[in-house]
Amino acid sequence: MLRLRPISSPTLSRIPSVHLQSPALVKPFLQPRNPSGTRLRYFFLRALCVSSSSSSPVVPQISHSSKSFDSADIQPYLSCCIPNKRLRVAVLLSGGVDSSVALRLLHAAGHSCTAFYLKIWFQEDFENFWSECPWEEDLKYAKAVCNQVDVPLEVVHLTDEYWKNVVSYIIEEYRCGRTPNPDVLCNTRIKFGAFMDAISSMEFDYVASGHYANIVHSSEEQTDNPSVLELSKDMVKDQTYFLSHLSQAQLKRLIFPLGCIPKDEVRKLATNFDLPNKDRKDSQGICFLGKIKFSEFVARQIGEREGVILEAETGDFLGIHRGFWFYTIGQRQGLRLPGGPWYVVQKDVKNNVVFVSRNYFSFDKRRRTFRVGSLKWLSGLPPNQLCQLRCKVQLLVIAFDSCSPHDSLTFIYSLKKIKNKFRL
Structure with a gap:
């Protein structure tokens, strides 16, 4: 200590x-x-x-x-x-x-x-x-x-x-x-x-x-x-x-x-209370960066390495990217690909390939179950009843090139509030 x-x-x-x-x-x-x-x-x-x-x-x-x-x-x-x-x-x-x-x-x-x-x-x-x-x-x-x-x-x-x-x-x-x-x-x-x-x-x-x-x-x-x-x-x-x-x-x-x-x-x-900051806008950026673009910070720390963007369903070549670390699963903004909207659906870390799809919300991709890990029990021990849990799915999206330095760089999108009880 x-x-x-x-x-x-x-x-x-x-x-x-x-x-x-x-x-x-x-x-x-x-x-x-x-x-x-x-x-x-x-x-x-x-x-x-x-x-x-x-x-x-x-x-x-x-x-x-x-x-x-x-x-x-x-x-x-x-x-x-x-x-x-x-x-x-x-x-x-x-x-x-x-x-x-x-x-x-x-x-x-x-x-x-x-x-x-x-x-x-x-x-x-x-x-x-x-x-x-x-x-x-x-x-x-x-x-x-x-x-x-x-x-x-x-x-x-x-x-x-x-x-x-x-x-x-x-x-x-x-x-x-x-x-x-x-x-x-x-x-x-x-x-x-x-x-x-x-x-x-x-x-x-x-x-x-x-x-x-x-x-x-x-x-x-x-x-x-x-x-x-x-x-x-x-x-x-x-x-x-x-x-x-x-x-x-x-x-x-x-x-x-x-x-x-x-x-x-x-x-x-x-x-x-007549606070001096009563009209200030809420801060939504990444706290340690302020007005710096997150892409600039990542590029400075990790660098850039050119790779390819492929369509997930066909494997067709769609474009070039600066490194898989600039992309997040579920990301839509900043891809700059024609004929969209495109979504990042997979990353090949070993070969530096980013896979995208236009069918992110298609019927065949709907899921009723998912796997979770690294659960944190706030009480220190799992609850007595583990057969049913209520969940809320959130997606963290890092938007790089589409944002100005003054815009928010981190967006938490609540995709849906799942009211059904999932059996895990």
Whole structure:
């Protein structure tokens, strides 16, 4: 386990590519001793980062006073916040609307909150891609939200951990022709993994975030019972899939204040709270890339190797591709083939061949059964009844060439909500 020690006299030069508003705002670092002198991985600082670029996005300056409304109006929204107790809660704050509303609800429930912004950008490695600090705007919004209710904000640098535990794994999976989900890995290994380890000595009762999911904890008298991850009230925004690999040790420490609230009401709450980011669009890109095209990132890490695109049914030659790792089973966008729509249905990793078909949804391809693997039982043990399970099929599509750098690169398409019970 990584042990963090306070350093009594922090040095500003140790902070890479960051300018601080005032040295007086700097909080003593908490970071591991590193005798080799290499870049230290963890540090917390209570300061607002500003870019040296003059083209920085403008974020409204919010005073410490904010619009308030009757507490009775908020009370119905606190059911997922463990009300009627005063807890110490570490809140993951991204600068977006969801996590900001979650923070305000926890604050309204009477909890003592500390906000944390996780910095995982590869700023030094991708300086040629960015004309300005890519996380600057998010952090400014997070700071403005915290200023409204005097909640302290800490910045946690987890770039090395993210690269080692998420990005490196994703790259190797792409080399093997598979398409892992970065959000599942990020939640398990970073947000509720490395981050929880980093604050383990700070004695928080719970960690909270703006995920659309619900956790039911056992009573204080039944602490040995498992915590249960349940679907959120908003089935369209539900994010339990991205939390499906969490362990019981992680679940028992989590609160998701938005699990009981539909998305449209979260937006209304943001307006009622007069949040500075109340009109911000939801972030849907891959979290560590921001405005960088995923295809550019993959090309830089794996390279390119020309291969052929064949029609799955006939074996006819249709075109050339840059490498099978740029394609995902089920992908439609970005193929640039005439006479479509075409869908990727198979990849020959050994021979670098991508097979496509126009008959992805044809009658003869319908399936009533499928095989699943690597099941994760959140309780730690399989349920008593395994003969019938209810499933939801989702497809992760990475759209490469068809998206601009400002568009979302990851799309989760819910193909269908399977209401029938499958016998596995």
